[in-house]
Amino acid sequence: MRILHTSDWHIGRTFHGYATEEHLEQVLLAMAALVREHGVEVVVVAGDVFDHSAPKAEAFALLNRAVARLREAGAVVVLTSGNHDGPARLGHLADFAAHGGVHVRTDLASIASPVMIDDDAGPLALYGLPYLHPALLAGAYPEFSGTTHAEALGFAMDLVRADQAERGCRWVVAAHCFAQNAGEQVRETREDGGLTEERDITRGGLDLVPVSVLEGPDYVALGHIHGRVTFTDRVRYSGAPLRYSFGEKDKPRGAWLVEMGAGEPGSAPIEVTWLDLPMPRQVARLRGTLAELVTPGSHEEAREAWVEVVLTDDVLPHEAMRSLRERYPYAVTLTHEPTNRVEQASRGYAERVRGLSETELLSEFLAFVRDGHGPSEAENLVLAEAIAARDAAEVAG
Structure with a gap:
């Protein structure tokens, strides 16, 4: 079984206000070529298919074209909803699409209902978990009383494990979450107006999911983090197919090709290879x-x-x-x-004005508020005239 693991397409996202759909379509076209070249049988998109909960018609049109190309290349397609997606909109016509080999997993009530795929090694159960908000999960399952994402995903995995135990076959899980190994610090990079900010997302721990919660499957395809991450051979993030911020400048773009052989559930032999995708614009x-x-x-x-x-x-x-x-x-x-901004900020006010004449004091003030750029010759003349006029008025008074 050959599975291509991708995520976080974010159809409709802009790059600092500039549309990215044209570039994303080029990348997804290249992805279809990889599917054909490597004989991929299943493509998994682990959440955040769209960038908004109410995507525009053009975003749906791009998704339709991309999925059609993947199907034409010979792959079954499994998509799950992420925190950016509107589950109802993404899942619209999901039952109809399944008849065409496109499986959209957005329904919380269907967490333990896998997509069943067969190959020469036997059946494989692929569980596509939508983004699990604890409050919404409690609405679908009254027996769930947790409040964190880790508890929600743990509850979902218990349902999945119970179903898989009855099936007794190889199994794969796709999930959209912030996974973390014990003791690691996880950071999310955000950008606004060209300034980069790193936000520590471990604060409070409500969003974090220990990797141990995901133990058991033959492979776990994760989405949510925009860079590729390998926790174990069987638990990985693929990252986004495009760079959507300057904070992602050095992160490679591609997808994981997972080749899975026959074996006992949870220990089937796998070989995982990174496949690069093109970058339409660096x-x-x-x-x-x-x-x-x-x-x-x-x-x-x-x-x-x-x-x-x-x-x-x-x-x-x-x-x-x-x-x-x-x-x-x-x-x-x-x-x-400005280069001078740091130099000026390092000097205290008293140090900057100590021993200065009035003319020098005004010059220092202008240099401070203008990042090191003092008065011009013309401005010096105006300042000198102003000081002379004031002195004359004081004498006359």
């Missing part, structure tokens, strides 16, 4: 003065990339972004971090 971070960055020949590798720029000029140049986009058409964020 991402780049550039830092320097405007003059340095727009110099002909500089940073040629970033000419066609999504670009995040940090300008270090003392004063933000006029229409800096326009100048940058003449060289880097896909520059999308601009942050101003």
